[in-house]
Every structure is written in structure tokens, then in C-alpha cells.
Amino acid sequence: MNNNKALHGCVLLLLWPFQGTTGSMAECQDPGSTHCTISLEKLLDRAIQHAELIYLVSENSLTLFEEMFIPFQVRIPLTQTGNTCTTSTLSISTSRSEVQENSDKWLLHSILFLIKFWIDPLVKLQTSLDRYDNAPMALINKTKWISDKLMNLAQGVTILIQKMLGEGAVMLEQNNKSLADYPVHFDMLESVLRDYSLLACFKKDTHKMETFLKLLKCRQKGGLGCSLL
Template identity: 60%
Template sequence: EKLLDRAIQHAELIYRMSDEARTLFEEMFIPLSISAYQGHGGNPCTSSLVHIPTSKTEIQQISDKWLLHSILILVQFWIDPLADLQDSLDRYDNAPSALLSKTRWMSTKLMNLKQGVLVLVSKMLDEGGLDLENNESLARHLAAPAMEEHVLRDYTVISCF
């Protein structure tokens, strides 16, 4: 129970830090017109990998195992895009050090969350462990955008956390 609570707290911290990083990125690189446009229309962050419950009854029926499995899928899905975002930000001439340190912090915490969730899932399944490292990253199936679109791509990635 304590480990599950810590995993949830970890995820909340990552979310808060990502929101700060997104705000900083917007202030530095995104014109107000594009920022307002991003808030309209479909959500590019929605994943079809995990079913998102739509009612209170459905939420109450979700098991801890399912929740942890879903968190693990999402964490693994975001590790590569976050690493790509960090690489891209390193190439910016005027990226603030606060933004770079926030994304590095997020990456570290995301890896810690992954390891913690693996431990929890392993304990819950009462098995020796899970080897999910061999799954090919879903992010690799996405085509890389043109170089002139890298700022918008980075903004979309940082906005999805």
C-alpha cells in the first residue's frame, strides 16, 4: 500500500514539474497565437494504448494490478520521447538552464517510477520480475517531423506530460 502511494506521489511530482517545464518552454519559444491554437481541437496526447475509464463506477472497479500495468505502459511509452526532447533542447541556442534541468529531472523520475512500478507489479503478481525491456518502443514507429517543425514537436511532447 505504501509503495503504491509513493508511485502515485512520484507521478504527481512528474506532472507538476512537466507543467512548469511546459510553461517555461511556452514563454521562451512559443508565440501566443500558437499556444492558444494548441488548446483547441483534438488532444495529441491521448493514447489508445490504455483504456481511460469514463465513469465513477468504472474507476472503482479498476484493480491495483490494472492501474500499475497501465502506468507502466505509459511510462515506457514516454521514456524515448522525453530522451528525444532532451536531445533536441540541447541543440537550442537559447534554452534556459532551468528548462534543461527540469526535463532531466523528469527523465530521472520517470525511470525511478518505472523501476518502482516494476517492483510493485512483481510483488503483486508474486513472481520474480517482469522483463518488459525487450518491447520495442512505440515511439520509434512515429515518423520524425521535419527539422523546421522541431519546436512545435517539442512543445507537443512537453505539453503531453
């Protein structure tokens, strides 16, 4: 119940998209000017807020899915097998010492890679949930909301890459074996277990995105003792 209240409070503060730079966060040369800018610090703050909220909603979605479809004795083995996540086979280190030694460029590109990796699987998840006889609308709506906010976060990270690294359009190589390439299962039990595993893996990866962004912000502020949370 407390988690639901916290989630409701956060959703009331829905984040504006990264497109454009107008609004109270932007600095304009003249009142009414269309030539407005937004500081790197504020961009990072917005990206972190997006990532935090996506993580919170993904956590809430996973809990709701568990309560509806997953027996208690099945939950722990699935959520603790992080090595079953497809992204665990990618070249994105999870070692704290290695991550802290990596460059800002590595962090930013890793975040964007994870975002792009998950766009299609989340669409597949929505299609799968639509086939359930008793999937609550709250769960379906949350997955759609996450997809929208993930696209917003992709826009924000792209802007950060342009500002911090001076790079233009970002083209990332996608891993050939995406979760979206997996066959759609029509066996209900198999679909439920697969969708549960997908939600658990997505939650883990959103935590990585949030952590990497917070590490970037610490570095930008000149912190000497920046560490992973």
C-alpha cells in the first residue's frame, strides 16, 4: 500500500519530455525569446528523474504481476537469476570498480544502448499482456507508460551525448539477439513465466541506467569520491 501511494505521488509529477528547452528550467536571453537553453546540470537532473520514475513504475509493475500470476515459491528463483537476462551477455560491465573507471562516453552510450535494447521487448510485452484473460488494466497501462517514458529518456540521453561529448546523431550497433526476436508463446504458462522474467530483467537494467546517470552527475559536480549506489 505504501509503495502504491509513493508511486501515485510520483506520477502526479509527470516529467515533461526532453524535446525543446522551454519552461521554468530553461534560460532565455529575452522574455518571450525562442532562443532558450538549459544547463547540463538541469538536463542530468531531468534524466535522473526520468530514470528513477521508470524504475519505480517497473518495480511496481513487477510486484503487481507477481501478485496476479506468480505463486510465491516461484518468485525468488526467477528474480535472483540475473544471468538469465539477455543484456547480461552484452559488453556492459556490472562490476562496481570497472564501471567507476569507465569514461563518461562509455556510461552515456551504455545507457542509450540499454534504452534502445528494451524498446521492442516492451512492445512485445504489451502485446502479450493483451492476450491474458485477466490482466489488470493498471498493469497494461503501466507498461505502455514505461514505453513512452523510455522514449523520452532516449531523447534526453541523446541530448546529453551531444552536449557532453560533442557528438551529433547517435547510431548504436544493436545486438542481433534481442528479446524482441524471441518467438511469441501461445502457451499461457510459458508466456506468463517469460513475461515475468522480462519484467524482472527490465527492472535490473533500469536500475543500471539510474546508477550510471547519478555517477555522471557526481563527476560533473567535480566529486572526487563518486561511487555507485
